[in-house]
Amino acid sequence: MKVLVPVKRVIDYNVKVRVKADNSGVELANVKMAMNPFDEIAVEEALRLKEAGGADEVVAVSIGPTQNQETIRTALAMGADRGIHIEAPHEVEPLAVAKLLKEVVAREEPGLVFVGKQAIDDDCNQTGQMLAAILGWAQGTFVSGIEIRGDTAAVVREVDGGLEHLEVKMPAVVTVDLRLNEPRYASLPNIMKAKKKPLDSMSAGDLGVDIAPRLTITRVEEPPAREAGIKVSDVGELVDKLKNEAKVI
Amino acid sequence: MSILILADHDNGQLAAATLNTVTAATEIGGDIHVLVAGDASGEVAKAAAAIAGVSKVLTADAGTLSHGIAENIAPLIQSMAAGYSHLMAPATTTGKNIMPRVAALLDVMQVSDIIKVESADTFQRPIYAGNAIATVTSNESVKVVTVRSTAFEAAAAQGGSASIEAVDGGADSGLSSYVKSELSSSERPELTSAPIVISGGRGMQDGSNFAMLEKVADKLGAAVGASRAAVDAGFVPNDYQVGQTGKVVAPDLYVAVGISGAIQHLAGMKDSKVIVAINKDEEAPIFQVADFGLVADLFEAVPELEIKLD
Numbered sequence: 001m002k003v004l005v006p007v008k009r010v011i012d013y014n015v016k017v018r019v020k021a022d023n024s025g026v027e028l029a030n031v032k033m034a035m036n037p038f039d040e041i042a043v044e045e046a047l048r049l050k051e052a053g054g055a056d057e058v059v060a061v062s063i064g065p066t067q068n069q070e071t072i073r074t075a076l077a078m079g080a081d082r083g084i085h086i087e088a089p090h091e092v093e094p095l096a097v098a099k100l101l102k103e104v105v106a107r108e109e110p111g112l113v114f115v116g117k118q119a120i121d122d123d124c125n126q127t128g129q130m131l132a133a134i135l136g137w138a139q140g141t142f143v144s145g146i147e148i149r150g151d152t153a154a155v156v157r158e159v160d161g162g163l164e165h166l167e168v169k170m171p172a173v174v175t176v177d178l179r180l181n182e183p184r185y186a187s188l189p190n191i192m193k194a195k196k197k198p199l200d201s202m203s204a205g206d207l208g209v210d211i212a213p214r215l216t217i218t219r220v221e222e223p224p225a226r227e228a229g230i231k232v233s234d235v236g237e238l239v240d241k242l243k244n245e246a247k248v249i
Numbered sequence: 250m251s252i253l254i255l256a257d258h259d260n261g262q263l264a265a266a267t268l269n270t271v272t273a274a275t276e277i278g279g280d281i282h283v284l285v286a287g288d289a290s291g292e293v294a295k296a297a298a299a300i301a302g303v304s305k306v307l308t309a310d311a312g313t314l315s316h317g318i319a320e321n322i323a324p325l326i327q328s329m330a331a332g333y334s335h336l337m338a339p340a341t342t343t344g345k346n347i348m349p350r351v352a353a354l355l356d357v358m359q360v361s362d363i364i365k366v367e368s369a370d371t372f373q374r375p376i377y378a379g380n381a382i383a384t385v386t387s388n389e390s391v392k393v394v395t396v397r398s399t400a401f402e403a404a405a406a407q408g409g410s411a412s413i414e415a416v417d418g419g420a421d422s423g424l425s426s427y428v429k430s431e432l433s434s435s436e437r438p439e440l441t442s443a444p445i446v447i448s449g450g451r452g453m454q455d456g457s458n459f460a461m462l463e464k465v466a467d468k469l470g471a472a473v474g475a476s477r478a479a480v481d482a483g484f485v486p487n488d489y490q491v492g493q494t495g496k497v498v499a500p501d502l503y504v505a506v507g508i509s510g511a512i513q514h515l516a517g518m519k520d521s522k523v524i525v526a527i528n529k530d531e532e533a534p535i536f537q538v539a540d541f542g543l544v545a546d547l548f549e550a551v552p553e554l555e556i557k558l559d
Contacts, residue, residue, distance in 0.1 A: 238525065
């Protein structure tokens with residue numbers, strides 16, 4: 001079985017994002033970029049499945065400008081076997097990403113797609129569910145545990161009230177949550193090896209998918225700043241302030 | 250214009266976030282219908298019909314709808330979509346699971362997690378863990394929207410008298426089946442709607458130390474939350490997590506104990522009205538957003554706080 005892992009290139013999670021002065025977006029020039037942390041967890045899970053004998057190939061796919069090939073190389077350095085880069089000139093919305101991935105799925109015929117539950121840039125939390133929808137596949141979302149049992153996957157989902165266990169029929173799309181695993185670091189020899197691994201490139205047009213945005217972002221702005229408050233000297237003063245000044249207890 | 254809201258519920262009780270979603274729909278304007286898709290969820294339908302501003306409740310009752318299985322509920326909503334200008338749901342784990350599937354079936358882009366309605370087609374939503382706010386316009390024929398409940402007041406749970414109408418529940422997709430749930434049970438208020446939240450972080454050192462926070466919570470009628478670090482360390486279950494990828498809370502009072510204040514955590518609580526931070530590290534970033542900061546050893550400060558609340 002093959003596992004397909006879509007990986008998104010985003011601003012590194014440690015970077016403090018800055019809104020552009022003209023309010024057209026956030027500053028991306030000269031900013032450190034990295035693989036979406038949730039997608040790293042997806043890559044890791046695919047690798048573990050392969051190492052346990054449950055998969056025979058892990059294919060990483062990324063959509064975006066040429067620099068996205070670096071993100072694919074990161075997945076290859078972690079241990080993925082092969083990469084596919086879909087060149088796209090602008091931000092691609094989750095619906096169009098799902099349509100592109102559907103075409104990749106048609107060519108690659110994976111048994112599972114592992115993908116991060118959300119990207120930390122647009123925080124949409126849509127792509128996996130949309131891909132499952134247009135493939136007519138089962139979806140296991142926000143997953144913190146997975147076990148393959150023949151042609152079904154037993155998944156544990158992190159839900160608002162706690163945990164939920166589902167059995168999803170394969171092929172399936174699984175969107176992964178934080179506590180599924182801790183991704184490995186790529187070793188230097190593996191980073192070198194990754195440079196020789198196959199990486200196919202194609203354009204969104206090659207796949208016959210219209211990626212024109214459906215939504216228009218008219219303005220991006222800083223959230224209202226929160227003023228730093230005061231330091232209190234002890235618990236007594238804290239309780240007094242909360243009772244008599246803030247009046248919240 | 251008419252709006253269909255997917256109710257979040259567990260077949261017995263309507264989740265409070267549904268009420269906030271009704272308010273967001275009211276700001277858009279038009280007839281508001283609520284879909285209760287479930288199994289033997291008659292009480293939920295009655296509760297939905299009593300919400301002020303709701304004109305009709307549609308109930309789809311079937312065994313295949315009992316556990317919010319997206320593969321069964323999404324086609325049901327798709328089949329009902331004609332005639333609605335907006336399909337909405339609270340951005341709970343249920344709404345986040347189902348609505349993108351609905352949007353893709355309808356070939357429209359979803360607008361996730363809105364925090365403000367500017368007009369019927371323009372909304373504000375946080376991006377980059379709330380470090381930027383995007384204004385987004387959708388020209389889709391039907392707008393699929395999820396709503397951040399803390400950004401909207403709750404609609405009045407009483408006062409409405411909507412009609413209740415049954416609709417066909419649709420078939421089983423045969424793709425996913427529910428096995429079981431492991432739900433945390435607590436006598437305390439639900440985290441996302443509690444007026445006061447007290448959360449612990451890595452500084453708590455051990456899960457057993459959360460008992461200190463629980464004692465304070467019980468005196469204040471508060472919910473107990475946690476940072477990702479505390480959940481990852483196994484101190485408390487996942488449903489305690491407040492942050493970018495956990496729950497978003499905006500209580501009247503948020504007390505952060507032993508939490509350093511990573512941006513991913515701040516994303517989940519910085520809209521709280523009053524923030525208190527207790528941390529022994531006076532350089533901790535949490536103090537930059539705290540209204541009242543106490544630099545102290547939490548193992549001394551929290552028990553003292555509990556006593557002083559009497």
